[in-house]
Amino acid sequence: MANNPLACYRSKSKINYEALRMALYTEDLVQYKENIWRTLETDPVFAHSSKTPALEEQRKITFERVIQLLKHDFLSNEALMENPMRYPAYVSAIGMYDWSLLAKKSLMYEFCSSAIRGSGTKDQAQILEQFQKEQVIGCFCLTEVSHGSNTKAMRTTAKFDVPSQRFILNTPDFQAAKVWSGNLSKTATHAIVFAQLIPANGQSCGLHSFIVPIRDPKTLLPKPRVTIGDMGEKVGLNGLDNGFMIFDHYAIEKSCLLNKLGDVNPQGEYVSPFKDPNRRFGASLGALSSGRTGIMTMANANLHLAIVIAMRYSASRQQFGSNHQGEELSVLEYQAQHCRLMPILASAFVHHVLGMSFFQDFIDFNVLKLSKSEDPAILAAMGMEIHGISSAGKPLTSWTAQQALQECREACGGHGYLKCARLGDLRNDNDANCTYEGDNNVLLQQTSNWLSTLDPTSPSPLGSTSFLERKNELELGSFNFSQESPLNIEDILVVYQMLLTRLIKAFKEVNAKIFSTNGGDKFDARNRSQTFLGKTLSVAFIEHFALKRYHRWLKESQNDLDKLTTDALNNLGLLYGLVHVEQKTSSLLKCGILVRSKDVDRIHEDIIAICLALKNDAIVLTDVLAPSDFILNSSLANFNGDIYTDLEQAFTSDGQCFQRPEYWKNQVDFLRSKL
Template identity: 40%
Template sequence: MAEQKQKVTDEQLKQYLPDLPSGPLDIYRKQASFDWRRMKLAYDNLNTLKLKNDIWKFMESNPLFKHTEATRVLDDERHITTKRMYTYYNEKFLGFEKIIEDPQAFQAESEALFMFDSSFAVKVSLTFRMFSNAIQGNGQSHHYHLLEAAEKAKIGGCFALTEVSHGSNAKGMRTTATYLPEKRQFVMHSPDFEAAKFWVGSLGKCATHAIVYAMLVSKGKNHGLHTFVVPIRDPTTLKPYPGVIVGDIGEKIGLNGVDNGFVMFNNYHLPKEAALDKLGGVDDNGDYKTPFRDPSKRFGAALGILSGGRVHITAISTYYLQKAIVIAIRYSAVRKQFGPENAAEETPVLEYQQQQIRLFPYLAAVYAMKIFSVWLSTVHINMTIKNLSGSSDNSAAALGMELHALSSAVKPLFGWTSRDGIQNCREACGGHGYLKASAIGDLRNDNDANCTYEGENSLLLQQTSNWLLNVWARRDKLSPEDSPLGSLNFLQDADALLKEKCPWTTTEEFMEPKNLIHTYKWLTAYMLKSTAETVHKLRSQGKDNFTAKNESQALQAVTLSVVYGENYVLNHFYKTALEQEDVNCRQALLNLVSLYGAFLLEKHLGTLYIGGYLWGAAGAGLRAALLAGCARLRGDALALVDSLAPPDFCLKSILGAADGQAYKHIQSSVMTYPGAMSRPEWWRDVVYWESYAPSKL
């Protein structure tokens, strides 16, 4: 890939990235210090650019993918999302072989889909990926006919782990699958509504099969959670089978194109082959067999299949913020309000310091996130391919562990960064940002789910901190093999490091990426050390492990995991920036690294002081660096979002179109909204209100 990057010509880039329409944004575009097309190469390549372009061209030419002003009623939203899914899938833009050729393509396809519509993208991923992944990971050769049927879209899958009363605590699930050796069958049963599978995406209306997690019971013994592939609806009629009570869970805060559903099993009989028992299960007699010696390992491996979801969410959060920041910055460049006294024209709000500090740190963040999530996805795919092909070696376990810890930190970090960034974008657009047609509200509502599914954010962070605390205990014995991704580098010379005091005080010093990165190293090591000390103190007070862990979460373990994630992302961003061939892009990215670093660190000022790294008024220097970093970005901001922006028909925002004609788009949107200009049908209930509320006056 690196080689290919060097050879990319302007003509090639232009092929997939056409000129942007000239207009009121030109004045900012001209100020950019770099070429917005070339900037794409920080996280894209010609192959991914082409793929996205092909997908978008297809969508744009298809009437099913046309935008309508008014929100559809729930059922219509599900309907069109489903039709879009099949229509898109049918085109087979990205087969397995192409992913092997260029793993980055996986993320590019996902970006193309999410940029258009998140429900649509989620449906595609649930129906055609998650189901098959689970079978590939847990199933055996006699299950492979299901893969083929799914591949041909003759059946549709879904993934049913969560129950009404148990989500995070998977071990508490109460759905049972009891083996009957005389019939070679399992009986699947939900004891009550609280044990109903719930939240299952695509189960509400469409799925014909579900991957169900249930307690495997045989010969009176509960062997823990296992996966089963369970027929739910007849693929030829979409009618549920007897013994299955299935329904839709109704409206959600967002993602309403996805039919999340619930299902209860009423002594539902399944052939023995329903068990996806590669990692463990019963033989015909009902005796339990597993290739693992330690059964808890089996559970871990079975859940490990879920890590792909977490990796994907780091990318999904990024897409949402990416769209929001494009909208807010383009609009801020054309929205003029106030200005110096006696000025001929008002000032674009992008010029105001307060507007900049609300937006620019998130612009920097989105570049960091983009670069990181593309990379993480590639790492994950390469790992999966290795595992599937059986060519994984000893180092695979360490990599799997580190990837688990890292993604468990970064998924929450990105979900929350997008949450806060999108909200800032919303507010920064003033009143018009509150129009549904600004598109920011939906981004917020859809991203919200990222903070919860695939592991509730706060709980995921426990996974990371638990791992880090274990690492800390054996830090003297660590070798590079323990950290193939290098996320533990901050532990190098930790003891000496923690004795350091910050040598920097000036704005310039705090703008230097190297210094910020060094400070982060200190911060990460300090958070780990102090969290370990807190846990230790609580234990030595006689508290049990559960209590000690619980009482060291807030402001300690949770922050530790976040800081560990931030530290890695920042380092990775810096490294990638330095690697850029193009000198202008490199410098622009380094400015973003500086701003992102100062922005992150400023949130931890208190800790830097408490831990003794900062002293006196040095923190003021860091704050000044944050402000100066924002100011420096002013001229580049527009080109930076042009580079991130999807085509207008994907962005679907009246404020963020590439032509900068926000007011014209507001007018046209408002005027075409159904019924906007007509008297309401119910006008009589205004004029003759006394007819239904008899006057007492």
């Protein structure tokens, strides 16, 4: 373009792009991701197609790309030993290219290997080695047709047969069929299967995990007494084959049981290091917390892609204007546009810091568990805190990405609806993040239930609930938003803490009231206190924790950043807090934290002012988040901002662009019939 708007915006910004990128990612992770992206771009196996292939072709291409990824070996043990934070960087680097590819590769090897290491013993050393040598291919089978979130009610059984020293896997009916398992329908040779373990006495000992051979690796045909089917095309992620599986009294070796948490002796008696079945069950599903942490990274990557596309397009797209010479303005200049996009940009930064710092917490927790030197009570509290945070973090990040992708699609107008814009495909692929590894609404109940058990003396190793130490102080008074002095992030954190202490108190009181008047049914009490209390509490909790982590990171990074860059980052954090506080106006009024209408006016005024202040820095800020043009793969958002040339190329690259349709004779015959 003659007067490139993206270049103009970049020239206006005083943000130190390179310093900010290093502060946000670290030099090691920047170089690691860029190496992955350069490799994919120069490897013809990863060349983009302008058309959506047929379902089987998508799956074939995805499998071929998995094989190529294995050759490139980006995720070697040596790379992870050097820096474990390369794992979330790898997830976002590959996922930004194609989420089906990342999901298929992860389920084939990393997820199964992790499950075997976490729940298995030396009895599974051979199969673990086969996974590590890529001699077998895995999938993960937890969900059943009639049960997903209610894992305890799943009905696939594994009965131990003493004479043969084998487990007999059985599916009582189709409702108990394992379903939605990625890689299952066409690819996997082995499956991590969760089933009700039944020892010799016939009494179920609850859900346990097994590593089960399901196909002959030489023919890829299912094993006898194993039926495997394909679920067909999905809304998104169609490079991944999802299937269902039914067992008909299928005998497997005793060593298939991942027996670290529970086992059966040769006499058929159940043995476990856990006296409490609930604790054993929670430990057996520990991999799901890891999965939720990974989904936070995936959703944040989609959030980055969405805002990069929409912001670059909004700066490049020019419409209307108020001067007499007919000069058009970038649509980013209009309040209605920048005020819809800047909060998304703020979320992209805040949630990135949340995701990366929480992944580090997860690594630290597992290191402490292995060291066996930490106080068991602190470890237990840390484990519960990680569960509470991940159960709210996945909903927050996946819903934010979902809403942002829709908003960004609309912000790009009609062109945003094109496949070559990529927003539609991203929206479809991200949608699954809201459901798998736990439905978001159900997960939020896990967090509110945990919060309701805490008091001011409860330990908070990660600091997510340390505000409860000031519970008595925070439960009193209101917050004066209409004060003359400028608001800061710490002010917003105080508002959140005042709200959280009061919501926890109200949640406990309502639960107790329902419990006492309804026959002492704890399940019913929690069920009837979710919509305006439990869910609000969980969402407010995770937003507060996200902003707190961002504020901590900002303070830690100040020595590496100049004042103008720090000011912009501070504005992003303040905007994030204000937007989410504004969304909770009714709760703040009900809890007595807001008492004046002019407080709401002040919030609105500050949101508008901050969005305007960020406008000239927005393109450089999104540049910091952006992958290469090849990975971004959007005709609306290449780095050069030449959207019309790129759109022309997208339109005309199809060989059928200027051709008559194949059915043109049918149309001519129809028209002739009307003469």
